[in-house]
Amino acid sequence: MDGLLINTEDLYTLVTNEVLAEYGKGPLLWDVKIQLQGLPGHQAAQKILDHFQLPLTLEEFDEKVLALQNIKWPTCSFLPGALDLIRYLHSKNVPIALCTSSTKFKFEGKTGHLKKGFNLFDIIITGDDSRIPHGRGKPFPDIWQLGLKELNSKFSTNIQPEECLIFEDGLPGVAAAKSAGAYVVWVPHPDAYEVLGDTKAVLDGNGEVLSSLTHLDKAKFGL
Missing domain, CATH: 3.40.50.1000 (HAD superfamily/HAD-like)
Structure with missing residues (x-):
């Protein structure tokens, strides 16, 4: 679904970069992003925490991104075709x-x-x-x-x-x-x-x- 049928992969990147910027980290580039696509959410989140060495627990990171995602999800749309x-x-x-x-x-x-x-x-x-x-x-x-x-x-x-x-x-x-x-x-x-x-x-x-x-x-x- 994500990135194939609807443009939520781009929204995931936007949200992640907003959180990373809070800690002077990022941006999330495709050398890391490619490893995250399609993974269950907690696995993808843990990879981000580890790669960027964020001073957050998995639960804290999830709370931050979920709040931002809930704002953006209603704007997502179907990808071409x-x-x-x-x-x-x-x-x-x-x-x-x-x-x-x-x-x-x-x-x-x-x-x-x-x-x-x-x-x-x-x-x-x-x-x-x-x-x-x-x-x-x-x-x-x-x-x-x-x-x-x-x-x-x-x-x-x-x-x-x-x-x-x-x-x-x-x-x-x-x-x-x-x-x-x-x-x-x-x-x-x-x-x-x-x-x-x-x-x-x-x-x-x-x-x-x-x-x-x-x-x-x-x-x-x-x-």
Whole structure:
């Protein structure tokens, strides 16, 4: 969701930099940012605290960023091609699941004004779902495996991982998608390319990189 469907990754950066500036630290650049994308919130926060050596506990940092995030979430919007793709897949009766590391509380804050798109998902799994074992967020595949299990249950199907497309924007998410056994459509943030390294090696023949969801070749996948 974040950074793939909606522009919240940019808002995360803005909020983080506001907190860092309070302590004469920062800014958060993409060499660090790329390691945070898709991680459960507490893991990403701890990485920031450690990297910038902030004199805050995890709870104190979370309190500061949450207050700022709650102001900014209602301003977030769909990224290019995202809403069109969701609507298209829904219109073709393609089963679609949203699997996000965001907690349910944050998911609702980010998407409350964007229901026209998010209401079209058949299944929504958030990072704090009790069925995901502790410590098994992305880059582990558990959230994607749960999403597929729920789709199969809802539609009485037996869709296999290798029949799935998983759309991701960050390295932890790509690792999770690969581990789940799906074909990965990787849409990195435009500013991330300089720190991504060899994207072909990362995908290892089971995915592709797009600069935008608007460039997805639907016919290639029989959509």
